[in-house]
Amino acid sequence: MESLALFRQVGDTRGLAFALNALGRVAAGREDYVVAHALFEDSLALRRRLADRRGLASSLSDLGYVASCWEDYTAARALFEESLALRRELGDTRGLASSLSALGHVAHCQGDEAVARALVQESLTISRKLGDRRGCAEGIEALARIASAQGLPE
Structure with missing residues (x-):
């Protein structure tokens, strides 16, 4: 959480998006999918704003993982497909x-x-x-x- 405050303090949006996603992975690892989902969504929004396609692919994939854990396979598929398309474009x-x-x-x-x-x-x-x-x-x-x-x- 300290990293979030530091990234906000210095105005590092890319770093903030990365930290939010990393914290989301920690929450997902603890099976706290509600918190993970919120963190991944926040990261995704920042990465969209930054047009950070590599980061976007990661956040989409992580949101797909949460959707899959919730057995929302329609949402999971859509998220993973969007991530896949970006990753193909990026090589x-x-x-x-x-x-x-x-x-x-x-x-x-x-x-x-x-x-x-x-x-x-x-x-x-x-x-x-x-x-x-x-x-x-x-x-x-x-x-x-x-x-x-x-x-x-x-």
């Missing part, structure tokens, strides 16, 4: 993999296993190219969940 490959994975999770939760599999597979392919072992592990685990939901061998 943010790591962010792209994350957005694809998140959209795969939403599709899986909505019972659209074929779409979920395709999205997660695309995310996994990117993670492999990046040498992102954590992304690979998460992708393989997601594919196993999808296969299990389809009654296929994992």
Whole structure:
């Protein structure tokens, strides 16, 4: 919270947006989604005003995560798709993999296993190219969940 006051004091809007988003992630980690949502929304508004597309993609993705936790998959999908589009425009490959994975999770939760599999597979392919072992592990685990939901061998 001290960082918020300092960024406000010096008029650093970009820093304030970053700090709000970081605090939102802390709140989300504690499963305090109401607080996380409010912080992410505040960050998003600042990032829109600044035309900070990279930050905007991050805030949208974080809001999508909260919507997903609330099982509002329609909102989550829209937020993740907007984030994905920005990340494609920016050439943010790591962010792209994350957005694809998140959209795969939403599709899986909505019972659209074929779409979920395709999205997660695309995310996994990117993670492999990046040498992102954590992304690979998460992708393989997601594919196993999808296969299990389809009654296929994992």
